[in-house]
Amino acid sequence: MENGAKVDIQMFSPEKPAFDGAIPFLWLMAVGTVACASVWTFVVVGNEDKNSPSPGGDEAPESEIVELKTKTALVFIVTASLVLLFLFFFRSTWSAWLLVVLFCLGGLQGLHYVASTLTVRACEQCREAKVTLPALGNVAVVSLVIIPVALIFVVFWATHQSSPFAWVGQDLMGICMMILVLQVVHLPNIKVASALLISAFLYDIFWVFISPFIFKKSVMITVARGSDDGPSLPMVLKMPKEFDAWNGYDMIGFGDILFPGLLVAFSFR
Template sequence: MSHDDPYAPKSPSCDNKFQLVKVESWVNGVTSSSIVGLSARFGSPLPRDAANAIRRPTVLANPINCCAHSSSKLTNFVALAKRGDCTFTAKAQIAQFGGAAGLLVINDNEDLYKMVCNKNDTSINITIPVVMIPNSGGKILEDSIAGGGSVELLLYSPIRPAVDLSAGFLLLMAVGTIVCASLWAEFIACEQVDERYKQLTPKDPSSSATNNGDDSEKEVLEINSKLAIGFLLMASAFLMLLYFFMASWFIWLLIVLFCIGGIEGMHVCLVTLILRFFKNCGRKTMNIPMFGDVLILSLVVLPLCMAFAIVWAANQHAPLAWIGQDVLGICLMITVLQMARLPNIKVASALLMCAFVYDIFWVFISPLIFHESVMIAVSLIFL
């Protein structure tokens, strides 16, 4: 995708259109994360298709700001440099003079700054691609190289289609999840099981069928206006926690919590579906200490769900890992939506308004306070 900015300075030798660039990376031959960058007003344009791009090794410029002749060998390498201390064109000229095949400039925040020429740059001749990448993506590459890893990059600027089918697919998936959750209890849930969502919870032998019905009703959380506002405050606090504590251990903690929720949701969905079509499976139980009588079906399905989540977590950066993530997320949301209830349109409107304010503030207003969009900065952590 490319676009022109009439307000960005240009000159006869510095008049390229800005291109959104996809930076694919490999560390020691293993596919790593992709980074989205922005090309400069100067330099050579990038190919539109990955098949026409050349996969090249990457090296850190030395000095890292690339404001002086680099002591690192740059020939046929993509040079990685940090923003600051000299102009963008000076960095590009030094990298090109050293024989670099391209230059990636790491920004000092998560924004994609438009690299333009200065007024004095009237006759520059830069023939290598120059791309700005966000700080988080640059740090990943920098740490990999500093740790002795062999990093290779593929730079290209894919054409954005007029109709984005992926957006339609996401909308369809979201609507389908909500519809499925709303119809789950009536059309899918098995009537033969008293506790549909608690096959692995302790059972009280003295409780009657009436008490079981009451317990089932207690599982439903009725959302009111106060809870809607509480959701806004809790989500904001959690977002700030992510923003200020972007450590790898904290990210893995979130992944583990997501896997636990996904395992529970997938277990509930699979057991319920199987019991719906194979009701005899609900007759065989096993007595387990502290849990009481547990369906054997639950004991069989649970390890499969755990294995699914573990495989996804171990391969979450693989090209098709999004399928496993969506499956876990959909199962989790179906289970959660079974437990939440909006009593009236007033509460629903309050919840939607809180969600609207939450998105607008953290995407568009937060840069005025934190000098960058907190929502975008946090989302880039998981790329």
Template sequence: MGKAVRIVTLSLVFLVSQINCQEAILHISSGARNKDYCIVYNQSWTPLSETLDAALQYPLVNLTSTTLCNSSGVSPDVVEGKAVVVLSGECNSSQKALVAQGLGATTLLIANNETLITPSANESDYAKVTIPLALMRYRDLLGAQQLFAEDMQVQLYAPPYSRIDPSIAVMLMIAIVTVVLGGLWSGACERDRLMSAAESGGLGENKPDSGELFLYSPMKVVFFVGLMCGMLVLMYFFYNILVYIIIVIFCLASASALYNCADAVMDKIGCGTLSFSIRNWTFSVRSLILAAVCVSIAAVWGVYRNEDRWIWILQDILGFAFCLNFMKTISLSNFKICVILLSLLLVYDVFFVFITPFFTKNGVSIMVQVALGPDASTEQTQGNLVVIPAEPQAPSEKLPVVMRVPRFSALAQNLCGMQFSILGYGDIIVPGLLVAYCSRFDVWINSSKKIYFVSCCIAYFLGLMVTFAVMLLSGLGQPALLYLVPFTLITSAVLAKCRGELRQFWAGTTYEVLDSSREPLLTEGRIDYSIEGAKC
């Protein structure tokens, strides 16, 4: 019985994960030559075969000299038993299909010079049309004529692709690795600071390292979140101007972050440094080489940022370094600050994703509009509607604020335009700041098993899994913080309560807080300054 239930459950998951897309493939062949092209169809109106082997092959008749709104001037002998391609315009798709069907055609292709939109008709026309109907780009037809001349055989098929795409696993791995490494790096830096304080006899014990920024005031956290809200609104209204400023800032910040990460790795593996002096200036050969490489990578991304086919690799590398460096540089001083910051950002995320569509003109949330750029309102797939440009268009600028991994299984979609799985930097950094705090707290209490750090990482992983599961089942993008924040905050709080350390966990760091008279609740007696560990 249990085995049967598992089989039924797996079958349901598999069926739910399959999508019958509105995009399909036009396979044209002539002799040994063949090529695939993007087409758009209505799967609820004229369904297509799912595989090329199952698709019937027909000769293609070029009737682009007519729009086929009526049968005048077209002989049934020319089109009977064949696929027909005609021009769009003058009448709707269903009328063209009925005329072609009446002449004995087996398939109708409508060549379009404008945007390809999923063909539709009145409900009464759906049952009348029995032949496959699809829209194709007119430029694709011209290219096929040059490649195959007039002897063309066509097959139409629409391979279903799974929502559970391998790109999701890659995205999950990137997020987890970033958060784990960021937390370990922050903990190593804290251990290094404590060891340095012990070696100096306690001098500077309560001072953060230079280059680190500690958030310890709730008012500063509120101001920070308010600033983020203001920036997002400004980006929505002045996107075309501010996007270039953000791109320049990202290039500089990511190059610096990549340098810091690479330099830390070099220190960890014990790579020596050669130095030379020029007029009282001392230069490190390693630093110069690393700086040149990091600046070059950022510059290449800046120049080719709109090249979808491969530039996503560089963007993810730079984003990975940016998130790591941010988690190491920005530190939350106690769990109270963690709760305030993560809760406010949760409200911020949900509001700008779910609430703002009710106020925008195009019904697209401000968060999506800013993250995806001006094309967000005409994304390829909007429910049952597909919108694809018929002609090449100048790429629109997009903010470099997301990790991007192409969908590996979307063959038809990549013909029509590359599809990506995305995850915002904020969905990594925000929970990552809590993970980093847990890692530092493990150092403060001398936890050899890193119990807080490991637990928070597991909670982050489970939160991401729930996020992706809801996204796959609903078919809609999700504000990841809606799931990540409760998972990580509740797990950390419950763990601290069960271990009897909630008071210390809430109070946090022993760093001096100049604008507060509160005495630190974390007892210094629990810190072992003799711990050996990685240097920051």
């Protein structure tokens, strides 16, 4: 410096609050999703007769149920591990957008299912209102109204992911999608539940805590953060840290909700 003057530079680092206020809300969303999905058939759908039509068409909901088998645990470990490794080694904008597109498709189905079921529950006459369309046959009027609205919502979220309020749309689509998954996928017995949950537990432990010793980084955490120049991966519920000077989000993965949710829904049934 001129005239030999000394300048002291001090770095300011704000302290993180002792209590993260976003975590209780994230916990409520996760537990609430599982609770709603578990009682959905009995409370919202109304435990209807097996021959009754689903809100979106003529097919009975029971015909769409998929019962997991014991070998599903092994298939899950192998498939999920291969997908993780692929995303870890080939992290790019296109792979991130591919997951965003898949999430949007699942979110669209979830929004349609939840909204149509609630509409039919509130207005029983809406179930019978149908129109005949070329190549589609009989289509419920409620679906013709809800699907375009849900599609606009999904497209708007996909094009505004950088918005500070994008997490609201992501959480709404994620919750609806998980409710739909827990209606379609069922555990037949506690043996399958034990095999699946133990496999999922070992899967998480390995790819989060053990993988850094092999790949120099935690594979699951690296994949969850996404690439620097692409969108963040949407397969999580997230809540902003409003009282943290560092900002950021608290997150919980869909798998951490769905797998316990399968057991809770099985126990309730």
